[in-house]
Amino acid sequence: MIVELGHYALVLAFALSLIQSVLPMVGAVREDSRLMAIAPPVSVALFVLVALSFAALTAAYLSSDFSVVNVWENSHSAKPLIYKISGVWGNHEGSVLLWVLILVFFGALVGFFGTNIPASLRAATLAVQSWVTAGFILFILATSNPFNRIAEAPLEGNGLNPILQDIGLAIHPPLLYVGYVGFSITFSFAVAALILGRLDAAWARWVRPWTLLAWVFLTAGIAMGSYWAYYELGWGGWWFWDPVENASFMPWLAGTALLHSAIVMEKRDALKVWTVLLAIFTFSLSLLGTFLVRSGVLTSVHAFATDPERGVFILVLLCLFIGGSLTLYAWRAPMLKQGGLFAPISREGALVLNNLFLTAATVAVFVGTLYPLALDVITGEKISVGAPFFNLTFGPLMIPLLIAVPFGPVLAWKRGDLLAASQRLYAAFGIAILACLFTLWLWGFERVMAPLGVGLAVWVMTGAMVEILTRVKLFEVGLSRGFARLKGLPGSAWGTSIAHFGVGVTVLGIVTASAFQEERILTMKPGDNVELSGYELTFDGVVPRKGPNYREDVGHFTVRTGGTIVEKMEPSKRLYTARQMPTTEAAIMTSWFSQLYLSLGEGRDNGAVDVRVYFKPLVTLIWIGCMIMAFGGLVSIADRRLRVGAPKPARRATPSPQAAE
Amino acid sequence: MMFWILIAVMTAAAALSILVPLARSARREDPVEAEQTADTAVYRQQLAEVDRDLERGLIETEAAVAARTEIARRLLAADERQHGAETGSKSGALLRLAMVTALVFLPLGSFGLYLYLGSPDLPDQPLFARLSEPAENQSVDVLVARVERHLSENPQDGQGWSVVAPVYMRMGNPKAAANAYANAIRLLGATAQLETDFGEALTVANDGIVSADAQAAFERAVALEPGAVKPRFFLALALGQEGKSEEAIASWSSLLEGADPSEAWVPVAQAELAKLGGTQMAGRLGSGEALPGPSAEEVAAASDMTDQDRTAMISGMVEGLAERLDDTGGSVDEWLRLIRAYSVLGEGDKAAAALTKARKVFAEDTSSLGRINEMAEKAGIEGS
Structure with missing residues (x-):
C-alpha cells in the first residue's frame, strides 16, 4: 500500500503542477489576486506530495520490497542500511525523483519564505517552476517510473554498484543536486520577470538569496565529488575533466558569474539584460548536465541511439525550456530600460571583467565537453579531450581573473580610482611577493611557474583580508573600535571576503599539490x-x-x-x-x-x-578552500538585509527603518 | 479500503490547497498596491543602508550622495507606477474555471492516470514480512530463501543443509544441492545416504555423467554400507560410461543378482546391461527395423522415479546413444532420435552439434539427408 500511495502522490503532484503552471501565471498577468494567491500553498502541497512519494520509495528500499522493480534492480537485502538509503538515488529513476524533489523544494521555499517578494512576481515564478516540475514528473511517469511493480516478487535484489557503496558518494549527489537544480528557481525568476516585463534592482535583490543558496550547495557538492574521486579512483588526481564533472562545473562557473552580475543589478540597476541571460544559461547548463549524465550519451553515443527513449525525452524538455526561454528573452529583453551608467574602472567594471572571464571559461569547458561527443556523432571518430586542452584554455583564463579578484571589492561604484585601489593593496602585493620569494628559496628555480602560482594564491588571500581590514579602517581607528566596526560590517561584505579568501586557499592547494607533488x-x-x-x-x-x-x-x-x-x-x-x-x-x-x-x-x-x-603538499587546501567559499556564501545569505521571511512589508504602509536594517 | 480512503484524503488536501486561497483572498487588500509597497520597501531599505554605511564611514560622502540620488529616482519611479497602475478587473468566469479545475480536473485526472499506471491491487511485499509468514502460506521459493538466510547466519548448521539439499534437487538446482550435501557431510559426518545423494546431485549437475568426484562419493557410500543398491547402481553406470564394458557388465550382473524384479531400478539396470551386450537381456534385443529403445518397463520405472533420477536416466541413455553413434556409427533413424532427444532435453547446442555430425555422415545419401533436414526444420534446430 505504501508503494502505491507513493505512486499516487507522484501522479497527483503531476496533475497539481499542471494547474500550478497555468492559474497563477494567468493571475499574475491579469493581476487577479485570488489566482495569484493559489501559488504559495500549492507550491507547498507539491513539495509535500513529492516528498511523500520519495519517502514511499525509500520505505520500499528499507524493507527490501522486491516487488518494486527499481528496488529489485538496485538493492540487496544484505546491504548495510546507509547504502539501502543511498541506493534510492544511486540509480536513474530514483535520481530523477530526487531531482524533482529538489525542484519542488525550492518552489516551496519561495512559496513559504518569499513573503517579501511581490505577489505577482512570486506567482509567476512559482508557475514557471511548475512548468519545469510538470515536465520532469512527466519524464518520470512516461519513461523512468520507479514505482513499476512485479507481481511475482523475486527473493533477492541485484545489489548496488559497489563503486557507489561509499559514504562519500552516498551524500554527494544530493548536495550536488540541491546546487544544480537550485538554479532552477533563478531561471524561474528570470522567465517570470521577462513575462511580467519588470526587471529592476529590486528583482535582483529578491533573487539573490536563492542564487546564493544553490551556489553554496553546488560548491560543496563539487568539492565532495572531487575528494571522492581522489580517494576512490586510486590515481591521486582530484579533478579529471571528465564530462560528468564538467556537467556540474559549467553551471557552477555560470552561477558564479550570475552571483556577481546580480550585485551590479541590485546596486546600480545595470547589466539587467546580461544578468537575466546568465540566469537562463545557468539553469540551461544544469539541464544540459542532466541530459549528458542521464541519457547515457556519455557512456556511448551509440547505446543512446539504440535506446533513445529517455535521452530523446530529456532532449525535448531541454529544447523546450532553453529554446522557449531564449525566445522569450529575445522578444522581451530589448524592451528593458537600461539602468545606471559606469566607467570602465569601477566596481561594476571589475564585475563585468569577472563575468567576461567566467563566461569564457564556461565556454571553454563547454567546448571541451561537447566537442568529442559532436565529433563522434558526426564522423564516428572518437577523441578524448583531457587535461591538456583544459590546461591550455581554462588555465590562462583564470590567471587574469585571479589577479583582478582583490581589486574588485576595493574599487568604488560607478567611477573607481585604480591608483587608490592599488595603494590599498600594497600590503597584499608585498606579502604575495614575499611568498613568491619564499617558495623560490624553498624549492629553487626548478619549477619557475610554481612560485608565481603561490604568489598569486597568496595575493588573492591577503587581498581578501586587506579588503575587510581597510573597510573597517583597523589601522586608523585603533584595535577596539576596529573590532567593533568589524562586527558591524554587513554579512554580504564578510561573505565576499571569506569567499574570495577561499578561492585563494583552493588555488594555493592546486598549485602546491600539482607542482611539488x-x-x-x-x-x-x-x-x-x-x-x-x-x-x-x-x-x-x-x-x-x-x-x-x-x-x-x-x-x-x-x-x-x-x-x-x-x-x-x-x-x-x-x-x-x-x-x-x-x-x-x-x-x-x-x-x-x-x-x-x-x-x-x-x-x-x-x-x-x-x-x-x-x-x-597542501593538497587538502583544495577542498578546504571550497568549504571556505561555501561558508562565505552562507554568511552572505545570513545577511539580515537579505533575510527572507521577515514580517510582510506589504502589510505596512511605510516600512520602518529598523526593519530595513 | 484504507488505501482508497487515503487516496481520497490526499486528493482532497491537494484540491483544498487551491480552493482555500481562492476563497480567502477575496477579503485581501488590493494586490497591486501591496506589490508596489514591496517594491518601495526594497528601495527604502537600500536608502537606509547607504545612510548606515556613510555613518560608519564605509563609503565616501560623495558616493553616498550619488547613491542616494539614484535610489531615490528608482523609488519615485516605483511610486509612480503604483499610482498609475489600474486595479486589475477580477473576472468571475476565471475564478469559476479555477474552482472547476480543482474540483474536477485534479481528482479525475490524477485518478485516471494512476489507474492507468499503477497497480492498486498489489500489496507491499517487504522481504522480512514475506520471510516470516507462516510456512503453509508460502511458496517453496520463499521457504528456501528463509532457510538460506538462516544458513548464511548459521553456516555450521548441518541439519539445515541436509534439509535444504533435497529441496534444491526437486527445484532442479543440482549444483546447489551438491554444495548443500557437501556441507551436510562436512558437519554431520558421512553416512551412506548422504554420500549417495551427494554423488547423485553431482551426477545430475553433470548432465548424467558420473564424474570422478561423484564416483568417489558413491565408493565411500558403498564402503559405509556394502549392500546399498543406489551407489552401486551409479558405480555401474560410471563403469559403462568409462567404456570399461567388462567391469560394467560384471557390476550390473552382480547388482541384478537376487534383485526384486518389481524394483523400479531393475529394468533400467537390465537395459544398461543389454546395451553393453551383457547376457541377461540379450534375447530381448529386437530384430529388423525396431530400434533398441526403453522398454515399457523402463518407461514405467522412469515414471516412478523422482525427476532427478529420471533426468539422470534419460541423459545417461542419450549419452550412451551418442557415444555409440560416434564410435561405431548407426542408422539415420538413430541419429534422428539422438537429435530429437537433445532438443527435447533442451540442449540446443548438443542438438545442433549432432545435427552437423549427422549431415556429415549422410552427406552422400540424399533421402536420409532430406529426412534429417526436415526433422531439423520441424524442431527448429540449426546446425552448421
Whole structure:
C-alpha cells in the first residue's frame, strides 16, 4: 500500500503542477489576486506530495520490497542500511525523483519564505517552476517510473554498484543536486520577470538569496565529488575533466558569474539584460548536465541511439525550456530600460571583467565537453579531450581573473580610482611577493611557474583580508573600535571576503599539490623500503581480509619519520563478490594540510605488489578552500538585509527603518 | 479500503490547497498596491543602508550622495507606477474555471492516470514480512530463501543443509544441492545416504555423467554400507560410461543378482546391461527395423522415479546413444532420435552439434539427408 500511495502522490503532484503552471501565471498577468494567491500553498502541497512519494520509495528500499522493480534492480537485502538509503538515488529513476524533489523544494521555499517578494512576481515564478516540475514528473511517469511493480516478487535484489557503496558518494549527489537544480528557481525568476516585463534592482535583490543558496550547495557538492574521486579512483588526481564533472562545473562557473552580475543589478540597476541571460544559461547548463549524465550519451553515443527513449525525452524538455526561454528573452529583453551608467574602472567594471572571464571559461569547458561527443556523432571518430586542452584554455583564463579578484571589492561604484585601489593593496602585493620569494628559496628555480602560482594564491588571500581590514579602517581607528566596526560590517561584505579568501586557499592547494607533488611507482616485496619527502615507508606484506560483501587484499605499510613510527597505512584492493567488481581503496595519511597517498596496483609473485606512493603538499587546501567559499556564501545569505521571511512589508504602509536594517 | 480512503484524503488536501486561497483572498487588500509597497520597501531599505554605511564611514560622502540620488529616482519611479497602475478587473468566469479545475480536473485526472499506471491491487511485499509468514502460506521459493538466510547466519548448521539439499534437487538446482550435501557431510559426518545423494546431485549437475568426484562419493557410500543398491547402481553406470564394458557388465550382473524384479531400478539396470551386450537381456534385443529403445518397463520405472533420477536416466541413455553413434556409427533413424532427444532435453547446442555430425555422415545419401533436414526444420534446430 505504501508503494502505491507513493505512486499516487507522484501522479497527483503531476496533475497539481499542471494547474500550478497555468492559474497563477494567468493571475499574475491579469493581476487577479485570488489566482495569484493559489501559488504559495500549492507550491507547498507539491513539495509535500513529492516528498511523500520519495519517502514511499525509500520505505520500499528499507524493507527490501522486491516487488518494486527499481528496488529489485538496485538493492540487496544484505546491504548495510546507509547504502539501502543511498541506493534510492544511486540509480536513474530514483535520481530523477530526487531531482524533482529538489525542484519542488525550492518552489516551496519561495512559496513559504518569499513573503517579501511581490505577489505577482512570486506567482509567476512559482508557475514557471511548475512548468519545469510538470515536465520532469512527466519524464518520470512516461519513461523512468520507479514505482513499476512485479507481481511475482523475486527473493533477492541485484545489489548496488559497489563503486557507489561509499559514504562519500552516498551524500554527494544530493548536495550536488540541491546546487544544480537550485538554479532552477533563478531561471524561474528570470522567465517570470521577462513575462511580467519588470526587471529592476529590486528583482535582483529578491533573487539573490536563492542564487546564493544553490551556489553554496553546488560548491560543496563539487568539492565532495572531487575528494571522492581522489580517494576512490586510486590515481591521486582530484579533478579529471571528465564530462560528468564538467556537467556540474559549467553551471557552477555560470552561477558564479550570475552571483556577481546580480550585485551590479541590485546596486546600480545595470547589466539587467546580461544578468537575466546568465540566469537562463545557468539553469540551461544544469539541464544540459542532466541530459549528458542521464541519457547515457556519455557512456556511448551509440547505446543512446539504440535506446533513445529517455535521452530523446530529456532532449525535448531541454529544447523546450532553453529554446522557449531564449525566445522569450529575445522578444522581451530589448524592451528593458537600461539602468545606471559606469566607467570602465569601477566596481561594476571589475564585475563585468569577472563575468567576461567566467563566461569564457564556461565556454571553454563547454567546448571541451561537447566537442568529442559532436565529433563522434558526426564522423564516428572518437577523441578524448583531457587535461591538456583544459590546461591550455581554462588555465590562462583564470590567471587574469585571479589577479583582478582583490581589486574588485576595493574599487568604488560607478567611477573607481585604480591608483587608490592599488595603494590599498600594497600590503597584499608585498606579502604575495614575499611568498613568491619564499617558495623560490624553498624549492629553487626548478619549477619557475610554481612560485608565481603561490604568489598569486597568496595575493588573492591577503587581498581578501586587506579588503575587510581597510573597510573597517583597523589601522586608523585603533584595535577596539576596529573590532567593533568589524562586527558591524554587513554579512554580504564578510561573505565576499571569506569567499574570495577561499578561492585563494583552493588555488594555493592546486598549485602546491600539482607542482611539488612527489611520486614513486614501484614494485615492492615484503620488507622493502621506500623513501619519499622525508617519510620512510616499509612494506610489511599483503593479507587477505573479508568484508560484509567483498573480499580484499590489504597491504600493510609502516610509515616512519626519522626512525619513529608515525602511522600504519592499509591500502587495499577489493573485489565485490556479487558483481565481481574490483575497486581500489587508497590509504591516506594527513599531516597538517599535506597528505601521503598510497594505493596498490597489481599483485606479483612471491608477495610483491605494485605500489603508487604520492606526497601531496597542501593538497587538502583544495577542498578546504571550497568549504571556505561555501561558508562565505552562507554568511552572505545570513545577511539580515537579505533575510527572507521577515514580517510582510506589504502589510505596512511605510516600512520602518529598523526593519530595513 | 484504507488505501482508497487515503487516496481520497490526499486528493482532497491537494484540491483544498487551491480552493482555500481562492476563497480567502477575496477579503485581501488590493494586490497591486501591496506589490508596489514591496517594491518601495526594497528601495527604502537600500536608502537606509547607504545612510548606515556613510555613518560608519564605509563609503565616501560623495558616493553616498550619488547613491542616494539614484535610489531615490528608482523609488519615485516605483511610486509612480503604483499610482498609475489600474486595479486589475477580477473576472468571475476565471475564478469559476479555477474552482472547476480543482474540483474536477485534479481528482479525475490524477485518478485516471494512476489507474492507468499503477497497480492498486498489489500489496507491499517487504522481504522480512514475506520471510516470516507462516510456512503453509508460502511458496517453496520463499521457504528456501528463509532457510538460506538462516544458513548464511548459521553456516555450521548441518541439519539445515541436509534439509535444504533435497529441496534444491526437486527445484532442479543440482549444483546447489551438491554444495548443500557437501556441507551436510562436512558437519554431520558421512553416512551412506548422504554420500549417495551427494554423488547423485553431482551426477545430475553433470548432465548424467558420473564424474570422478561423484564416483568417489558413491565408493565411500558403498564402503559405509556394502549392500546399498543406489551407489552401486551409479558405480555401474560410471563403469559403462568409462567404456570399461567388462567391469560394467560384471557390476550390473552382480547388482541384478537376487534383485526384486518389481524394483523400479531393475529394468533400467537390465537395459544398461543389454546395451553393453551383457547376457541377461540379450534375447530381448529386437530384430529388423525396431530400434533398441526403453522398454515399457523402463518407461514405467522412469515414471516412478523422482525427476532427478529420471533426468539422470534419460541423459545417461542419450549419452550412451551418442557415444555409440560416434564410435561405431548407426542408422539415420538413430541419429534422428539422438537429435530429437537433445532438443527435447533442451540442449540446443548438443542438438545442433549432432545435427552437423549427422549431415556429415549422410552427406552422400540424399533421402536420409532430406529426412534429417526436415526433422531439423520441424524442431527448429540449426546446425552448421
